[in-house]
Amino acid sequence: MPAIRRRLFLALVSVTLTILLHIPVWAQAPSPVANPSTQQPLIIPNLSNPLVSDWIWLDGRRLFKIAATKGNLAERIQAVQDSLETSKRKYLRSDSVDPKVDIRISNNLPVIYVDEQHLMTITSLDAELRGLDVTTLDDQIKSILEVALRRARTERQPQFLRQQGILTAAVIGCAVLLNRLVHFWQRRLRRPAKAVAAPKTDGSLQLPPVQFWVGFLGVLRQVLSILQIAIGVICLLICLDRFPYTRPINIWLLKSLPIPLTLTGVGLVTYLLIRLSWALVNRFALALTVTPFLSPMASRRMLLRISTIANVIKGIAVPIWISLGIIVALILLKVDVGPLLAGVGLVGVALSLASQSVIKDALNGFLVIVEDQFGVGDVITVDQYTGVVETLNLRMTQIRNAEGQLITIPNSEIRIVANLSSEWSRVDLNIPIPYHTDIDQMLDLIQSTAQTMADEPDWQKQIIEPPQLMGVDDFDHRGPVVKVWIKTQPLQQWAVSRELRRRLKLAFDEANISIPVPQQQLWLYRSHP
Structure with missing residues (x-):
């Protein structure tokens, strides 16, 4: 089994590396980190005039950043993007191979034109953002635009589209293969694991079979299910990114998915951590209970105690992991959790004062x-x-x-x-006998009946020590009361007492001794006149 797992893992790694190494433009593919919807604009610290910056995009790829005051950035970004899209469509409809990107001077600032279409004016804020002078920056932006427009034309050529179609088919095939391998691995994990039986401490107690890896295999199966979904999503994003016509869908998905993906990812990780914690607790609990060095009573008591402690620890782990998951999700969503944690602390103090009974319950x-x-x-x-x-x-x-x-x-x-079941139990049986019988004969009969039962193999596991005949314990209206004590395994006192009562009834019937019942005597007095 370990060898099969290693081979499957190496196969998954090999296929994944093959996909990555054979994607020629992988380094240019947009990622959630590089997407403007998932990356906060860079804030240039200037208290008197706060400036921000953001990216200009073409066909789903970042080109360069521009800067503006905080209130004007969105308007400037939209204007540049609209002009660039118009220039791109005009260039693609023309027969010119090389795009025409010109730089003109207006008001001592360089202005960029693409095919006679005004694109943007390079400001000192843009140069300050890049740490360059305006002349150097305009040359860089011109070069970036020319390369981007040529690439846009190349990506729409039939030969390039055929190559991308072949690559897309290969990616889909690899994704299907990976999913089949993961599915095969899941089927192997669903097979019943061999149980590791706990050693017998003696003939009176045997702990239940132990399956050490059940919890871990459950977590691993869920991880593999999530991996199958992730493979499908990654395959979809890669395929959409191969073509300029489907790349807008890819951009829309990347703009729409960050927050849901963040919440879903944090939720799944939290759930897996909870399940993993439960599996670890179960594993350590089972490891502690399987020991041949304890007596039967101590083994059972430890089993009950460890089971109780394990359940409590698993109950505590759930709110801890959920709280950490919420905090991590807020941090990933760029929420300042400092004031929130302070507020939660104050609320906790107020709740603790108002819920003193709950605190008493927890302490007890x-x-x-x-x-x-x-x-x-x-x-x-x-x-x-x-x-x-x-x-x-x-x-x-x-x-x-x-x-x-x-x-x-x-x-x-x-x-x-x-x-009533800590370590051992006891049968405390009171047996009434008739007044007119030989009391020593009755004591011998009761003692022999109880001892015969204790010597039988079916009852030796339940009865720990030989029965103790305590003698005549009381007198009541039925007759003398004989007390018998029998030390038993925990929770076995009721079964032993019921069986002993049945045997005593049969023994009394065989000896022609009736079980005494309450008796009343009626005395009649007649007065003489």
């Missing part, structure tokens, strides 16, 4: 878990409620009673708790 829940008062799976009694613990976290405890009712108890209300 923390102490319950640390002190191992009880855990998930224990049978406890709190006040008048008795049941199996199904949920335990820092806020509350949920138990289900014998009638199936789910009872929720805030942890701050748990003051006195009786754990």
Whole structure:
């Protein structure tokens, strides 16, 4: 299995590198970082006259930056872009091979014309932005425009379009191949993993089978599903960028996707981190429970305790990762999180003062878990409620009673708790016997019946120590009451007591001894006249 994973990973890397190395204009492809919708304008610090700058684009590629005051930049950018698009269409309709880009002087400033169409005036702000003089800057912009216009004509030639069509088909084929490889890998991961059984500590306890990699494989399958979607999106963007006619769609997608992609990406990463945290917690929990050095009772108790702590840690990890994800998303969206965090801190202080009961619940829940008062799976009694613990976290405890009712108890209300399944349990059985029978004979019969049951293989796992006959414990209206104690595994006291009562009834019937019932004597007095 590891060898197959390595081969699949190397195949994915090789195909990806092949695509990247065989795309001739990859370095010119626009990226979300280079897109004006995802990049904040460069602010030139000048308190008296704040200046900003932004890019001029042609066919989805950045050409050069221009600067203006903050209020005039958008208008100037729009004017230059419109003039450049008009000049491009005029040049493409003409038969001239080389574009005609002229520089004229007006008001001591260079003015650029493309095919006699006014494009822009190079200002001192533009030169200050580039750190050049105006004369040098106009020559650079002229050269950039000539190269860009020639490339625009070249990209619309039939030969170039055929080459791009072949390249697009190759990219789509590679994307399909990558998706098939990822799908094959997913199918391999869906196969049931071999369970690693926990070692037996003795004949009375065996921990359930452990599958160490189940959590990690689940996370890996989800990562592969996301990878398939990412391969499709990247393939679409690359194919759209190959042709000048579809590049506007690519630009529109890149303008529309940054915020949704940022939120979606942060959400997916947050979700994967939550799942990965759960998998790590499960992995460490299972590693701690699988140990041959503990006694049966200690192993079971550790299993319950680790399960409880693992559930609490997984519950805490969710709000932590979600909070970090929200903060990262705000930072990526250029939101100043400093004041927001300060406000959240103040709100937290106010909520803590208003929610003191919740804080008490959390503190008491923390102490319950640390002190191992009880855990998930224990049978406890709190006040008048008795049941199996199904949920335990820092806020509350949920138990289900014998009638199936789910009872929720805030942890701050748990003051006195009786754990009926901690380490071991005990059968406390009171057996009434008739007054007229031989009491020593009855004690021997009860002792032999209980000992016979404890010696049977089916009950040796549940009964830890030999039954203890405590003797005559009381007298009541039915007869002497004999007390029997039997130490059992946790939660096995009820099954053992029910079976012992059945056997005692059969033994009493065989010895012709009736189980005493309440008796009343009626005395009649007759008065003599």
